[in-house]
Amino acid sequence: MTAYDAIVLAGGAARRLGGADKPGLRIGGRALLDRVLAACGDAGTTVVVGGRRPTVRPVTWAREAPQGGGPLAALGAGVRHTAAERLLVLSADLPFLGADTVGSLLAAVGRDGLEGAVCTDQDGCDQPLVAVYRAEPLRRELALLAAEHGGLAGLPLRLLTHELRLSRVAADSLASFDCDTWEDIASARARIREHGLVLDEWITAVKNELAIEIDVDTAVLLDLARDAAHGVARPAAPLTTFLVGYAAAKASSDGGGPEAVAEAARKAAALALRWADETETP
Known part of the structure; x- marks a missing residue:
């Protein structure tokens, strides 16, 4: 009960x-x-x-x-x-x-x-x-x-x-x-600004401010931001995570949920790695 x-x-x-x-x-x-x-x-x-x-x-x-x-x-x-x-x-x-x-x-x-x-x-x-x-x-x-x-x-x-x-x-x-x-x-x-708490606190505050109720896997998004920054350019990190969020929101309107964020992040991370491979290939 x-x-x-x-x-x-x-x-x-x-x-x-x-x-x-x-x-x-x-x-x-x-x-x-x-x-x-x-x-x-x-x-x-x-x-x-x-x-x-x-x-x-x-x-x-x-x-x-x-x-x-x-x-x-x-x-x-x-x-x-x-x-x-x-x-x-x-x-x-x-x-x-x-x-x-x-x-x-x-x-x-x-x-x-x-x-x-x-x-x-x-x-x-x-x-x-x-x-x-x-x-x-x-x-x-x-x-x-x-x-x-x-x-x-x-x-x-x-x-x-x-x-x-x-x-x-x-x-x-x-x-x-x-x-x-x-x-x-x-x-x-x-x-709340200590290293072990600050990201969860910030994500929760943003979700409350934007009135959204989606679970966010911060590790996935941080890995994506790292790959975009290293493989493309540093400004690519925030822009890429924004586009992932936009894509996930569109998918959510068709019945998706937190998995839509993970799938969009997976695709974008794979693209960033392919981009990096091209720049490193002689």
Whole structure:
């Protein structure tokens, strides 16, 4: 069973950021909120609790009452718009959260008797806003807390998590990294420019900007660009990859997909190698 709904908390005053619009801050050209939404793209319903803003995919908007009432109040507002048996709960400031971590949390909740699964950071501390909760016990505890305290505003998250039977999931070291300060923002921006991440980050950002949903084999395209640059001329590399993309788009309109890119790249690479062979033949 993979069905779940997602609740993303995108409110808060961001005091350590001087009141900046934290969910809208960009990491690698993408808003923090959009990066989080990408990690839960297969959710049945996605509820964002916070002020309305443009997003890369449709969401349901909600606001806590009173505004600025804290994460429990926001969670209570979001839950009212969901219907799935499992609820993924995330903060909107997780630049490196991936679908793999979401999958691990969902799988952990499937064990008998558990009421949720929470991600733990490198120090072993619970991250209750990187978690999956079963809807019934979550609703129950929220109702009990609201009745006991006259509402959920201002209450700490630990009052909720201490009452639930939770599994702990030690995810990737970056999965629970959140951005609370300008130093965090600078660190995240530097991190995505590291050699092992920058190409995937750039390709994802371009696909989002162009509203396309095709898988790109970067190795194939880089090999093609190398062959065109070495076998023909350096400016041939970007022009050739553009033409390959254009050809793949035409093929896709006839029912092709990612394989259309690979086939177009294969043909162009073979041509570049033939071109090089001619120049090297005495």
